[in-house]
Structure formats: C-alpha cells, structure tokens
Amino acid sequence: MRKIIEDMLNGITNSPLEIIKTTNTLPSLKEKSEILEQISVCIVENRDKISPLYRYSPANYWNIRSLEQQKLVLRPASEMNDIFEGDVVTSLPFADMSEKIESFQKGIYLKSLSEKRLDLRMFAHYGDDFKGMCVKYDFTHCIRSQIKDLFPVVYAKDPFESVKPESLKNNRFFFLRKAKAWKYESEWRFIRLVEGEAEQKQEQSVDVRGCIKTIYLGPQMEDAKKEHIKEIAKKINAQVKEVMLSDGKFALEAKGENDEHLNLR
Helix, strand or coil: CCCHHHHHHHHHCCCCHHHHHCEEEECCCHHHHHHHHHHHHHHHHCHCCCCCCCECCCCCCHHHHHHHHHHCCCCCHHHCCCCCCEEECCCCCCCCHHHHHHHHHEEEEEEEEECCCCCCHCCCCCCCCCCCEEEEEEECCCHHHHCCCCEEEHHHHHHEECCCHHHHCHHHHHHHHCCCCCCCCHHEEEEEECCHHHHCCCEEEECCCCCCCCCCCCCCCCCCHHHHHHHHHHHCEEEEEEEEEECCCEEECCCCCCCCCCCCC
C-alpha cells in the first residue's frame, strides 16, 4: 500500500516524499506549505487506494469511550514515545534539548496508526502487552474532512536542519519525518496544528464514523472488557475478532479469519 501512495506522490512534479526523506535543510515556509497541501490532496483524492490502517491501544476507559463515540482523540506531541519527536537542528539559542523540542511541539496534536495488522511488537508496545485492542480503519469511502490531516511518516537518518529562523514556521512539517529506528511501525499519522491557547485546551479529535471496520481483542484482554466492546461493536456496525496465538508460529491470528499469519521479523 505504501508503494502505491509513494509512487503517486513521487509522480508529482517536486516529489514531496523524496524531499522529506532526503533533504536535510528545511524548505522555506511557502515550500513546506505546498508540500503539505500536495500530500494531503493526493491522499484525499486517492483514498480508494489506501489499504486499512490499524490503531493499537490499551482497552482503558478513554479508548473504549472514543471507540463508542467513533472518534480518534489527538494527543499533544509532547506525549509521544519518541524523545526526538519534532526535533530540528538549529542555531537558535535554547537552554537545552528539552526546551528546544518542547518549543517545536507546542500546539501540535497527533494520532498514530500503522499499516501492520496483528503485529507482535505493535501489540506488545501499544496494546498493553496484548491486554488491549487493535482497531481496523478503512478510509476508502470517507469524506475529505476525515482524512485531510492524515499523512504517511517518512523515515530518515537525521533530523531536519534550519539555517533560517523563518523556515521554522509551519511546524506540522517537522512531524512528517522520524528516525529510521521507528521504520518497523509503518506509521501514518494525523497531524494538526492548533495555535490559539484557548483552542489548545479543547479536545482535538477526528470523526471516524463509518471507518471502523473490525475490532481485534487482545489475547490477554479481560472477559468483561471483551463483552463491553462487543456490545459497542453492534451499535457502530463493526466486526469483532478475538486474537489468539498461532500454533507453531511466532504470530497472532484472529479467530474465524484465514489471513496469512504475520510473523515477527
């Protein structure tokens, strides 16, 4: 799936994904805005070619509530598990790295999904050690407002560099690029910039009504939570599949499905 989107984006005149991947010096404010727009328009117009994306999470009160309300709640970039999230190499004066990164993260809200279905590492790291869930989203028939902030993540060796202070504006661009160490996650993310302090105090969310197709229940999930989620699934017209350990392979599989097992590599 990523190959299809990459080919389409690289077919655009200035190959925006290639710029994000290989150009270390931050483009100008105008160029960054154009690249973000080009990627967004391409994804929206070709959403029928986007394969399902998956969200791994604990089965806690907030995630189950969001599931019932059919929304994805975006979280501040400062809450992500990548300590370099949004980092840019710059000569601007900061007290330390933490202060610098915090300044770039301010006002940015994210929600991460993965191309990987029932992945052992993803379920262990983000699905509460297999006690959580993996939700399958299908955006092929969604409306523009639902995915206008959805972008594929590009993985690179080093962070962007800024030689001009004005190039540090429009910091949504910084969050398109992550270290190669995270490449195994095959991440897509919703990226939203909220500039006003009053707006930053409000919940930031994405409406995913009609996009939730299957809820995979972790093999270690409590029975009471399974039953609760099954009731919610009926209300939102989503399938529920219980995940089990594969016999004879280091893999997970869903009961009632014959999909090829995804091994940990």
